[in-house]
Amino acid sequence: MPISTARPEDGIVVVNVDYPPVNALPSAAWFELAETILAAGADPTTHVVILTASGRGFNAGVDIKEMQATEGFDALVGANLGCAAAFSAVYDCAVPVISAVQGFCVGGGIGLVGNSDVIVAAEGAVFGLPEVDRGALGAATHLARLVPTHMMRTLYFTAQNISAEQLEHFGSVYRVVPAEQLLETALEVARKIAVKDTRVIRAAKAAINNIDPVDVKKSYLLEQRYTYELNLAGVADEHRDAYVETGKPKGER
Structure with missing residues (x-):
């Protein structure tokens, strides 16, 4: 199953994504992921959710191909709405969500981890938003939850990646560990949450969301507005066509 769930221990649900070769998700998968995460949190026996992925990387964003x-624009609209649904599901999940990241976490992956409650990462993992190289915008909202403002702007405008080790320095990644220890590290954190009174933890999740200084859902929708403008102007198609044809940003040789 491309998106599956498991209960390795009482109170802990692991949601795993497996879309070879790079976990670039088609539109329908973003909606499925959203439904899976929300359903896990809605189950009263779930105390914490761990979001993982199989293969070379955690997430490569939307399926540009x-x-x-x-x-027409059906796939574009579907991808944008699907991403919004998945990002919101992580945020709105009734229990804490821990993201366990390996390899790369780019594009839509930033939306998932940026809305997570805890992030653990494998050594050498990289995070980034190549959106401007694809003629699109989005998830600056979520990148801003991982790094300081000026670093976010630099990464966004240059489409550069940042390492898990750097994010650990900023405090947004809780721990960086060898890849073979990634799931166990996520489970260690999950156990510390799972043993607590889930009624209190669920209230705490709601309280923390309600004191957030930025409404992550509204700000992401604002970003999407500019993506739609770039698509209507034909700019985005130029960049996506170049990427599909060459595997590189437009103008890069």
């Missing part, structure tokens, strides 16, 4: 192979 699906978008370019579809006539």
Whole structure:
């Protein structure tokens, strides 16, 4: 199953994503991921959710090839709405969500981890938003939850990645460990949450969300507005076509 759930221990649900080769998700998968996360949190026996992925990397964002192979704007709208749903599901999940990141976490992956409650990462993992190289915008909202403002702007405008080790320095990644210890490290954190009174933890999650200084859902929708403008102007298609054809940003050789 591309998106699966497991209960390795009482109170702990692991949601795993497996879309080879790089976990770039088609539109429908973003909605499925959202439903899976929300359903896990809605179960009163769930105390904490761990979000993981199989393969080379945690998440490579949307499936650009699906978008370019579809006539009209249905795939674009579906991808944007699906991402919004998945990001919101992590945020709105009734219990804490721990993201366990290996390899790369780019594009839509930033939206998932940026809305997570805890992030653990494997050594050498990288995080980034290549959106401007794809003629799109989005998830600056979530990147801003991981790094200081000026670093966010630098990473966004240059489409550069940042390492898990750097994010640990900023305090947004809780721990960086060898890849073979990643799941166990996530479980260690999950156990510390799972043993607590879930009624209190659920109230705490709601309280923390309600004191957030930025409404992450509204700010992401504002970012999407500019993505739609770039698509209507034909700019985004130029960049996505170049990437599908060459695997590189437009203008890069």
